[in-house]
Amino acid sequence: MKTQWKAWLYLLPAVAFLGVFMVYPLVDVLVYSFEEGYNFASQSYSGVGLFNYSYVLHDPYFLQAVKNTFLIVIITVPLSTGLALLISLGLSSIRKLRDLFQTVFFLPYVTNTLAVGLVFMILFKKTAYTDGMVNLLIQFFGGTGVDFIEGPYWAKMFVMCFYTIWVVMPFKILILTSALASVNQVYYNAARIDGTPRWRMFTRITLPMISPMIFYLVITGFIGAFKAYSDEVALFGTNLNAAGMNTIVGYVYDMLYGNSGGYPSFASAAALILFAIVFTITCINLLISRNNVQY
Amino acid sequence: MKLVLDQLTKTFPNRNKKGPDVVAVNSFTFEIPDGTLVGLLGPSGCGKSTTLNLISGLERPTSGRILFGDEDVTELPPENRGVGLVFQNYALYPHLTVRQNILFPLQNLKGDARPSKEEMLRKADEAARLVQIDWLMDRKPSELSGGQQQRVAIARALVKMPRVLLLDEPLSNLDARLRLQTREEIRRIQRETGITTIFVTHDQEEAMSISDLIVVMSDGVVQQIGPPQSVYDHPDNLFVAKFLGTPPINVFTGEVKDGWLTLGEDRVLKLQGAPEGAVTVGVRPEGFRIDAEGPFRCGLKAVEVMGRDTSVVGTHPACQSETFRGIIPSEDRDGAAGDTVRFSLKPNKIHLFDPATEAVLRDWSVAP
Ligand SMILES: Nc1ncnc2c1ncn2[C@@H]1O[C@H](COP(=O)(O)OP(=O)(O)O)[C@@H](O)[C@H]1O
Ligand SMILES: [Mg+2]
Numbered sequence: 090m091k092t093q094w095k096a097w098l099y100l101l102p103a104v105a106f107l108g109v110f111m112v113y114p115l116v117d118v119l120v121y122s123f124e125e126g127y128n129f130a131s132q133s134y135s136g137v138g139l140f141n142y143s144y145v146l147h148d149p150y151f152l153q154a155v156k157n158t159f160l161i162v163i164i165t166v167p168l169s170t171g172l173a174l175l176i177s178l179g180l181s182s183i184r185k186l187r188d189l190f191q192t193v194f195f196l197p198y199v200t201n202t203l204a205v206g207l208v209f210m211i212l213f214k215k216t217a218y219t220d221g222m223v224n225l226l227i228q229f230f231g232g233t234g235v236d237f238i239e240g241p242y243w244a245k246m247f248v249m250c251f252y253t254i255w256v257v258m259p260f261k262i263l264i265l266t267s268a269l270a271s272v273n274q275v276y277y278n279a280a281r282i283d284g285t286p287r288w289r290m291f292t293r294i295t296l297p298m299i300s301p302m303i304f305y306l307v308i309t310g311f312i313g314a315f316k317a318y319s320d321e322v323a324l325f326g327t328n329l330n331a332a333g334m335n336t337i338v339g340y341v342y343d344m345l346y347g348n349s350g351g352y353p354s355f356a357s358a359a360a361l362i363l364f365a366i367v368f369t370i371t372c373i374n375l376l377i378s379r380n381n382v383q384y
Numbered sequence: 385m386k387l388v389l390d391q392l393t394k395t396f397p398n399r400n401k402k403g404p405d406v407v408a409v410n411s412f413t414f415e416i417p418d419g420t421l422v423g424l425l426g427p428s429g430c431g432k433s434t435t436l437n438l439i440s441g442l443e444r445p446t447s448g449r450i451l452f453g454d455e456d457v458t459e460l461p462p463e464n465r466g467v468g469l470v471f472q473n474y475a476l477y478p479h480l481t482v483r484q485n486i487l488f489p490l491q492n493l494k495g496d497a498r499p500s501k502e503e504m505l506r507k508a509d510e511a512a513r514l515v516q517i518d519w520l521m522d523r524k525p526s527e528l529s530g531g532q533q534q535r536v537a538i539a540r541a542l543v544k545m546p547r548v549l550l551l552d553e554p555l556s557n558l559d560a561r562l563r564l565q566t567r568e569e570i571r572r573i574q575r576e577t578g579i580t581t582i583f584v585t586h587d588q589e590e591a592m593s594i595s596d597l598i599v600v601m602s603d604g605v606v607q608q609i610g611p612p613q614s615v616y617d618h619p620d621n622l623f624v625a626k627f628l629g630t631p632p633i634n635v636f637t638g639e640v641k642d643g644w645l646t647l648g649e650d651r652v653l654k655l656q657g658a659p660e661g662a663v664t665v666g667v668r669p670e671g672f673r674i675d676a677e678g679p680f681r682c683g684l685k686a687v688e689v690m691g692r693d694t695s696v697v698g699t700h701p702a703c704q705s706e707t708f709r710g711i712i713p714s715e716d717r718d719g720a721a722g723d724t725v726r727f728s729l730k731p732n733k734i735h736l737f738d739p740a741t742e743a744v745l746r747d748w749s750v751a752p
Contacts, residue, residue, distance in 0.1 A: 278442050279475040283489035283544070284463030293488075297479040 122357035141358035154340040162314040173261035206323030213237035268302035304378040385547040387416040392448035408434040410604040423591030426601035468541030476525040483521040511543040622742040634708035638665040648702040658748035664737040671733025672710030674719035678728035
């Protein structure tokens with residue numbers, strides 16, 4: 090009994106901190122999202138109901154943001170995880186170069202988002218002086234250039250996904266190379282003695298052994314991609330609605346502080362919808378991983 | 385399958401780049417007849433695992449050749465050698481069930497060698513029955529005891545009917561009782577399958593009890609090869625004599641003077657043909673006989689009754705360690721009382737070694 094009391098005492102700072110900075114705002118957001126006709130200046134509201142949700146769900150900007158977010162999630166999470174796995178496999182098979190390459194691949198991770206954004210500008214943006222390096226390449230091979238930053242939707246989405254993958258890869262590579270290195274060599278030796286083909290070694294030994302890490306990356310990848318916002322700003326500027334590249338978090342931010350800002354109720358409703366989506370997907374992920382991660 | 389190792393040598397570069405290379409296995413030459421169970425014996429770090437890895441193909445030899453029957457396999461990768469290897473920590477795939485683990489080697493086979501699905505299952509069941517784990521087929525390795533895991537590892541190594549079966553310290557992770565039982569199992573399985581088997585251990589008793597042949601190694605060099613009893617009775621050098629036998633052999637600093645083997649002040653045995661001069665003397669514990677008139681006069685430290693036998697702990701000035709230990713039948717125990725005790729020594733339990741080279745001296749006999 091006494092030890093339990095002590096345990097709670099030790100937990101108190103963390104619990105208090107979480108309560109003040111996590112639980113209270115969450116509850117507050119929940120309350121806001123149901124208050125209709127909230128007036129920022131007078132801090133008063135006209136009624137309680139689902140109008141905020143209905144408004145947000147019918148707002149074309151929000152629907153565009155949802156579409157963009159889902160596209161980014163569906164394209165970047167599998168691609169970045171798969172690519173990171175390929176690169177990690179390559180890295181672990183060349184022992185000597187591993188350290189050097191790990192540094193190179195990790196550079197984007199320690200570099201400021203906006204700095205990486207600048208690099209992408211140089212690669213993709215059309216200015217008065219140049220069409221951007223990628224367009225120069227396309228033109229060199231006889232294609233016609235595209236304005237990736239202010240051009241068609243698919244081009245912007247391409248740059249957006251490219252950028253997102255670029256930014257999240259280093260972390261994934263780091264995690265996967267260490268996961269690969271932690272697989273006991275003795276399993277590979279046993280498999281070699283038994284004449285296991287390379288591909289089978291990968292699917293039957295390597296993959297199951299690192300599957301907990303892969304699922305970790307997929308789950309955190311989903312959550313991270315759903316929360317995408319700053320990368321979009323780095324590429325397309327702050328007026329994301331105009332660029333047609335807004336995300337759900339971007340929409341929430343705009344509702345609070347943007348040009349059309351001052352609508353905490355709409356922002357709260359949008360945030361809770363995002364929460365519901367992320368929560369559902371994470372639950373599905375966990376269910377799948379429980380049935381597939383093998384130990 | 386007859387197995388021939390010819391001048392097999394493996395050196396590893398030193399961790400410290402400037403240091404000399406580590407010679408893990410040095411000119412290992414040995415021909416193992418078909419169907420024998422060989423115990424490879426030696427202290428930790430003497431190159432036993434390296435030898436197995438060379439035979440299995442996981443390591444490539446620095447020089448020398450390996451032949452399975454008449455086929456030179458030195459250059460073959462492990463998958464083409466047809467060996468089964470049981471790793472020291474078993475290396476069972478933790479995410480696969482026992483059945484999937486045992487099936488794994490079969491599923492790797494290609495073309496004509498690949499059995500049908502039913503055939504594979506039948507073979508896996510057969511292997512599991514051989515090691516008596518057929519009732520555990522659907523468990524994961526983490527749900528098995530050490531002894532059961534070990535059997536699964538053996539079944540996995542056996543299921544593809546290897547030409548040579550290699551076991552690296554298969555018993556070291558088991559408790560004492562299970563060890564006794566499992567080593568008999570290994571013997572039985574080897575007999576039933578007739579597969580040439582090499583089994584590594586640092587425990588001399590294990591190797592002695594089940595092997596047809598034992599190979600004693602030290603520092604990468606083979607010290608002696610032969611049937612267990614003959615190696616025990618006729619060690620080639622002091623290392624082998626010390627390494628085999630529990631309790632270990634007692635070592636004395638002695639001298640051959642005027643044809644008498646002399647330990648300290650005591651002239652214990654009249655010899656014929658032994659060179660005069662200093663000599664290292666090994667006496668097996670069972671070589672002591674309590675004898676009130678015996679020539680070997682010792683201090684008596686302790687008498688430990690162990691049932692059928694009694695262990696006598698004594699002191700003697702010529703002894704190289706503080707005490708020596710003799711094993712006598714318990715009915716002779718009455719002779720061991722007081723502060724001193726006298727023994728006579730059984731000549732066939734005495735070994736003489738050159739003090740400089742530690743090689744055994746053979747050309748002597750007891751004078752009539
Ligand atoms: N991969 C390696 N690199 C360097 N030295 C090694 C390697 N493997 C083994 N050795 C050395 O070779 C010697 C024999 O090792 P090993 O065969 O594992 O001994 P044992 O199995 O008899 O205990 C040891 O001195 C060990 O340090
Ligand atoms: Mg070893």
